[in-house]
Amino acid sequence: MKIVVALSHVPDTATKIKISQDRKTIDQTGVSFVINPYDEFAVEEALRTKEKFGGEVIVVTYGNDNAKESIRKALAMGADKGILIKGETNVDTLTIAEALASEILPLQPDIVFCGKQSVDYDSSAVGQMLAELLGFPSISTVVKLEIDNNIIKAEREVEGGIEKCESSLPVVITTQKGLNEPRYASLKGIMAAKSKPIEEKFFEVKQNRLVVNELRLPESQRKSKILGTDATAVPELVRLLREEAKVI
Amino acid sequence: MYNKILVFLEQRNDEIKKQSLEAARKGFQLSKELNTELIGIVVGNEIKNLNIVSEHGLEKVIHLKNSKLKNYSSTAYSKLISDFAKENNFNLLLFSHTSMGKDLAPIVAAKLKAGYGADCVSITFKENNLIFERPIFAGKAIMNFSLNSEFKVLTIRPNTVSLTENGYNVNTNVEVIEVPESNLDLRSLTVDYVKSEGKIDVAEADIIISGGRGMKGPENFYLLEEIAQLLNGAVGASRAVVDAGWRPHSEQVGQTGKTVSPKLYIACGISGAIQHLAGMSSARCIVAINKDKDAPIFQVADYGIVGDVLEILPVLKEELKKYVN
Numbered sequence: 256m257k258i259v260v261a262l263s264h265v266p267d268t269a270t271k272i273k274i275s276q277d278r279k280t281i282d283q284t285g286v287s288f289v290i291n292p293y294d295e296f297a298v299e300e301a302l303r304t305k306e307k308f309g310g311e312v313i314v315v316t317y318g319n320d321n322a323k324e325s326i327r328k329a330l331a332m333g334a335d336k337g338i339l340i341k342g343e344t345n346v347d348t349l350t351i352a353e354a355l356a357s358e359i360l361p362l363q364p365d366i367v368f369c370g371k372q373s374v375d376y377d378s379s380a381v382g383q384m385l386a387e388l389l390g391f392p393s394i395s396t397v398v399k400l401e402i403d404n405n406i407i408k409a410e411r412e413v414e415g416g417i418e419k420c421e422s423s424l425p426v427v428i429t430t431q432k433g434l435n436e437p438r439y440a441s442l443k444g445i446m447a448a449k450s451k452p453i454e455e456k457f458f459e460v461k462q463n464r465l466v467v468n469e470l471r472l473p474e475s476q477r478k479s480k481i482l483g484t485d486a487t488a489v490p491e492l493v494r495l496l497r498e499e500a501k502v503i
Numbered sequence: 504m505y506n507k508i509l510v511f512l513e514q515r516n517d518e519i520k521k522q523s524l525e526a527a528r529k530g531f532q533l534s535k536e537l538n539t540e541l542i543g544i545v546v547g548n549e550i551k552n553l554n555i556v557s558e559h560g561l562e563k564v565i566h567l568k569n570s571k572l573k574n575y576s577s578t579a580y581s582k583l584i585s586d587f588a589k590e591n592n593f594n595l596l597l598f599s600h601t602s603m604g605k606d607l608a609p610i611v612a613a614k615l616k617a618g619y620g621a622d623c624v625s626i627t628f629k630e631n632n633l634i635f636e637r638p639i640f641a642g643k644a645i646m647n648f649s650l651n652s653e654f655k656v657l658t659i660r661p662n663t664v665s666l667t668e669n670g671y672n673v674n675t676n677v678e679v680i681e682v683p684e685s686n687l688d689l690r691s692l693t694v695d696y697v698k699s700e701g702k703i704d705v706a707e708a709d710i711i712i713s714g715g716r717g718m719k720g721p722e723n724f725y726l727l728e729e730i731a732q733l734l735n736g737a738v739g740a741s742r743a744v745v746d747a748g749w750r751p752h753s754e755q756v757g758q759t760g761k762t763v764s765p766k767l768y769i770a771c772g773i774s775g776a777i778q779h780l781a782g783m784s785s786a787r788c789i790v791a792i793n794k795d796k797d798a799p800i801f802q803v804a805d806y807g808i809v810g811d812v813l814e815i816l817p818v819l820k821e822e823l824k825k826y827v828n
């Protein structure tokens with residue numbers, strides 16, 4: 256099976272966000288970048304799929320040179336090869352999907368794994384867009400997956416329950432926590448990753464549909480009223496919830 | 504630019520979801536400001552409560568109907584909606600940022616080569632320009648942006664549009680269009696929907712009471728369940744207690760759990776790590792109960808009690824009982 260993982264390289268979730276002078280981008284000084292947490296589930300599921308059906312796992316990232324660090328990590332987990340597509344960052348989600356599709360389509364994959372969301376711009380969109388551009392169906396936010404005789408059976412997390420979905424191959428799957436436990440790279444894996452290939456490509460952005468006017472920090476208007484240090488504060492709390500906040 | 508507005512009305516089990524009504528109202532406001540046409544579109548079979556939309560500003564609804572469309576299919580729905588938008592020149596498409604909306608809207612956007620903005624908390628029309636705002640980095644920053652493409656597809660964060668304000672009553676005309684079998688792309692299909700045992704989902708609850716490691720053990724969560732039941736709300740959890748196996752992942756609130764924006768969020772024995780705040784900081788009112796006065800959760804709370812949750816919760820339950828039911 257030809258298996259592709261679209262992997263994004265994002266600021267660590269613990270990062271304290273600062274906005275640059277131009278007010279249009281995030282200040283990256285001192286920010287540490289990691290594999291997008293949801294994409295670790297995608298890599299893991301790709302590796303398990305390969306272990307079961309044989310084949311090859313190719314990791315594809317759109318970004319800049321720094322993203323090689325995350326690709327290398329996926330190679331250390333067991334992926335076979337990486338492709339880094341370099342191009343202008345701060346583009347709209349469909350442009351990212353177009354860049355990824357331009358390199359993934361010629362690979363003719365049977366299955367493409369993405370995370371359900373990247374934790375920087377939180378769009379939850381690139382996987383489904385990529386599917387459309389490849390001409391594949393997609394199933395997103397998957398917590399359980401079975402591949403049987405070219406039929407995909409997946410469960411996805413939705414409000415108030417689980418949706419059971421079916422699809423044909425080739426397909427794009429976006430992964431949610433709960434699908435699997437991502438493995439750690441072994442020392443052997445880390446050593447092996449050093450000699451695995453990372454191909455570099457370039458994507459020219461023709462049309463960026465998104466214009467960022469401004470980034471700002473959210474202003475908190477919370478009262479932060481401490482009502483007491485034990486249960487005797489409870490009646491006052493309930494009174495405030497009823498009369499001041501009017502939420503119960 | 505002339506923007507005709509199409510609002511996607513989401514149905515599950517033949518019922519229009521509440522979040523879609525918020526999208527309808529947003530569409531109505533925009534159609535007034537832009538002085539343009541607005542219609543709703545619903546894909547499904549029999550829709551039981553379609554009349555509800557007349558309270559939310561939709562004068563016209565297109566119902567694309569086929570028995571095979573009862574369950575969600577991303578391939579079929581996306582094709583029907585994008586074809587309709589293209590053929591009828593609707594170029595501003597609004598969805599709700601729900602499980603279905605965030606799955607479907609990006610596919611529609613890709614089909615229309617549209618600019619896409621997910622999870623918008625505000626859409627305004629200023630100086631002849633549509634301006635959108637959405638939280639990024641899990642709410643740690645807000646992006647103010649415009650889209651310069653012909654088609655624009657947006658999803659709206661649930662609980663950001665009031666459904667109780669007046670002035671949205673209209674007469675609704677529903678046009679049913681039978682979709683021929685040959686037009687159904689059912690490569691991806693939902694075959695079943697399994698509801699979790701009768702509980703309200705945290706993502707949909709108006710009131711959430713969440714527990715963290717300060718609850719001391721899974722055996723104490725009944726305290727939260729009792730209060731949730733009393734307030735007709737849901738129980739949420741921090742990742743620490745989900746990872747410990749005390750609570751299911753479906754209850755996890757935060758960056759790698761659910762993003763919630765209820766009326767009331769009560770955090771019990773939760774420290775307020777940045778990844779937790781990411782999921783709940785847009786709640787209308789936040790209460791924190793924590794024994795550590797320096798816990799970061801107090802900085803985002805409206806009201807706090809510094810103390811032992813296990814002592815405070817039983818008292819809270821008794822006090823609430825006086826007012827509800």
Ligand SMILES: Cc1cc2nc3c(=O)[nH]c(=O)nc-3n(C[C@H](O)[C@H](O)[C@H](O)COP(=O)(O)OP(=O)(O)OC[C@H]3O[C@@H](n4cnc5c(N)ncnc54)[C@H](O)[C@@H]3O)c2cc1C
Pocket residue numbers: 268292714715716717718740741742743744755756757758759760761771772773774775776777778779782792793794795798810811812813
């Ligand atoms: C990539 C990544 C993603 C993450 N995603 C999420 C996420 O989605 N959601 C999430 O919640 N976390 C997430 N986290 C984890 C997060 O960083 C914290 O570790 C977690 O939120 C802590 O949970 P907690 O507040 O229950 O536990 P703790 O931080 O241990 O806090 C327990 C609190 O309980 C208080 N306490 C103890 N005993 C009592 C008592 N008797 N009465 C009152 N108070 C008491 C303590 O003072 C303390 O403040 C993520 C982390 C990473 C790295």
Ligand SMILES: Nc1ncnc2c1ncn2[C@@H]1O[C@H](COP(=O)(O)O)[C@@H](O)[C@H]1O
Pocket residue numbers: 261262263264291293294297315316317318348351355368369370371372373374376377378379380381382
């Ligand atoms: N720049 C990128 N390079 C490769 N994959 C990406 C990129 N951005 C997003 N993805 C993939 O798409 C998923 C959803 O991302 P997003 O739509 O940005 O929330 C991620 O989990 C990745 O799998």
